[in-house]
Amino acid sequence: MRRSDGGATFKMSMLPTLRRPMAVVVQKYGGTSVADATRIRNVARRVVNTIRTGNSVVVVVSAMGKSTDELITLARAVSEHEHPREMDMLLTAGERISMALCAMAIEDLDVPAMSLTGSQAGILTTGAHGRAEIVDIRADRVRAGLDEGKAVIVAGFQGVSPTSKDVTTLGRGGSDATAVALAASLEADFCEIYTDVDGVFTADPRVVPSARKLDEVTYEEMLELSAAGAGVLMARSVEFGRRYGIPIHVRSSFHDDPGTWVKEKTMEEAIIRGIAHDTSEAKITVHGVPDRPGVAAALFEPLSEAGVNVDMIVQNVSREGAADISFTVPRAGQDRAREISERVAESFGAAGVDVNPGIAKVSVVGAGMKSESGIAAEMFHVLSKHGINIEMISTSPIRISCVVRAEDVDKAIRTLHEALQPEFEPEEERI
Ligand code: ADP
Ligand code: ASP
Ligand code: MG
Numbered sequence: 001m002r003r004s005d006g007g008a009t010f011k012m013s014m015l016p017t018l019r020r021p022m023a024v025v026v027q028k029y030g031g032t033s034v035a036d037a038t039r040i041r042n043v044a045r046r047v048v049n050t051i052r053t054g055n056s057v058v059v060v061v062s063a064m065g066k067s068t069d070e071l072i073t074l075a076r077a078v079s080e081h082e083h084p085r086e087m088d089m090l091l092t093a094g095e096r097i098s099m100a101l102c103a104m105a106i107e108d109l110d111v112p113a114m115s116l117t118g119s120q121a122g123i124l125t126t127g128a129h130g131r132a133e134i135v136d137i138r139a140d141r142v143r144a145g146l147d148e149g150k151a152v153i154v155a156g157f158q159g160v161s162p163t164s165k166d167v168t169t170l171g172r173g174g175s176d177a178t179a180v181a182l183a184a185s186l187e188a189d190f191c192e193i194y195t196d197v198d199g200v201f202t203a204d205p206r207v208v209p210s211a212r213k214l215d216e217v218t219y220e221e222m223l224e225l226s227a228a229g230a231g232v233l234m235a236r237s238v239e240f241g242r243r244y245g246i247p248i249h250v251r252s253s254f255h256d257d258p259g260t261w262v263k264e265k266t267m268e269e270a271i272i273r274g275i276a277h278d279t280s281e282a283k284i285t286v287h288g289v290p291d292r293p294g295v296a297a298a299l300f301e302p303l304s305e306a307g308v309n310v311d312m313i314v315q316n317v318s319r320e321g322a323a324d325i326s327f328t329v330p331r332a333g334q335d336r337a338r339e340i341s342e343r344v345a346e347s348f349g350a351a352g353v354d355v356n357p358g359i360a361k362v363s364v365v366g367a368g369m370k371s372e373s374g375i376a377a378e379m380f381h382v383l384s385k386h387g388i389n390i391e392m393i394s395t396s397p398i399r400i401s402c403v404v405r406a407e408d409v410d411k412a413i414r415t416l417h418e419a420l421q422p423e424f425e426p427e428e429e430r431i
Helices: 037-052 067-078 084-107 140-147 175-185 219-227 235-244 295-305 331-347 375-385 406-419
Strands: 011-013 023-029 055-061 113-116 123-125 134-138 151-155 158-160 167-169 191-195 216-218 248-252 260-263 274-278 281-290 313-317 322-330 352-356 359-365 392-396 399-405
Touching: 023 037, 023 175, 037 055, 037 084, 037 151, 055 084, 055 140, 055 175, 067 084, 084 113, 084 151, 084 158, 084 167, 113 140, 123 175, 134 175, 140 151, 175 191, 175 235, 216 219, 219 235, 219 260, 219 274, 219 359, 235 248, 274 406, 281 295, 281 331, 281 359, 295 313, 295 322, 295 331, 313 392, 322 331, 331 352, 359 406, 375 399, 375 406, 399 406
Parallel strands: 011 134, 023 055, 023 191, 055 151, 113 151, 123 158, 191 248, 216 260
Antiparallel strands: 123 134, 158 167, 248 260, 274 359, 281 322, 281 352, 313 322, 359 399, 392 399
16 A cells, blocks of 8 residues: 555756746647657647747657557567566657657747657656656756757656666556656646546546536545546646646647646535546455454565555454455556465465456545545445445545446446436535
């Protein structure tokens, strides 16, 4: 569990302050928005328009289309083993391709441009390959580029470890974090995240066609939605936004309509703001461990040391003094988690370990739940009415999450979205 926001801070090494009269705008374009030559030229046009209206623009790009997934598949075809350093070398190439193409397209529109890798842009990170955290931004080259009147294109999702000197990646969706961290470092007024949907919706619009676009959502709620699987913004980017007071504007790269503002306070408050789901986790159960102090620590300490990000934990104690401990982990870490769990189970003479990859998590999120009881009961009622079994439950003051069978997840989100409609209404409009 890495829920503390200890990692949400980084240093911002400053040059002696140069006053720049123009506002700095940071625009991040996701994979779909730079998926082919035409879309890259569209991005270039948007960037150039923003510059021509008197702004300095820093562009953060993702890898084209699904190319990160394709590179991962390619690596797996070449080798069955884990190669964290080489994997990061490979994956950072994706963003490097789009940054160079984007710079070419901008120069073709008669605006000077310069692309920079994460390392060249001064994004310094921890050395944890595949899940590095930004520790410092030394944006001198970015600032120098802007001062020369250039559009500066930065490869998202990557940095360099000052200790190992190796390139690192920030985890899936990490370009969002690059963009918001750069916006903070450059003291931009806000950060624009251009994507393939119109903004943040009340549920994933690809699963719930009746989902509504939100005009505004608080950092607090967005953080819970992102951590619960709403992939439209990486949770860490929201942490940066909140920590450094950078409003985030999530919007479509296909038209100019306003999207969703993620900010400290919203005009309206609803009991429920959104429903998120996550199909990327597996559930592990260790059966029949002794019910005594130290057992949970013996299991979760080595998992944490191995970098396995444990999410939900449920322990059931039976009368015979034995306990079952279930927890969820990202499926990518499932084999490591199984090995560690089996070792710990054996050392306690436990009955065995089960791994179930066929699960999904559904979460209902809203700041209004702090002062409204009964949403959990309503959620459980809706799920039971549709014959959906709840395998695990966890809550925060503004979130209720249930683990269900993977095959039930779409039905769960759609029925919850429909049944909980009144709770989505702004508070003052409700009777
Ligand atoms: P990008 O490549 O632009 O970073 P992502 O695929 O990472 O785009 O994120 C956008 C996707 O997030 C959407 O296509 C949508 O399917 C998904 N998504 C999940 N939950 C939500 C939500 N609540 N609102 C909007 N989009 C969501
Ligand atoms: N290309 C990376 C990914 O697919 C980073 C990103 O798109 O934000 O996860
Ligand atoms: Mg993304």
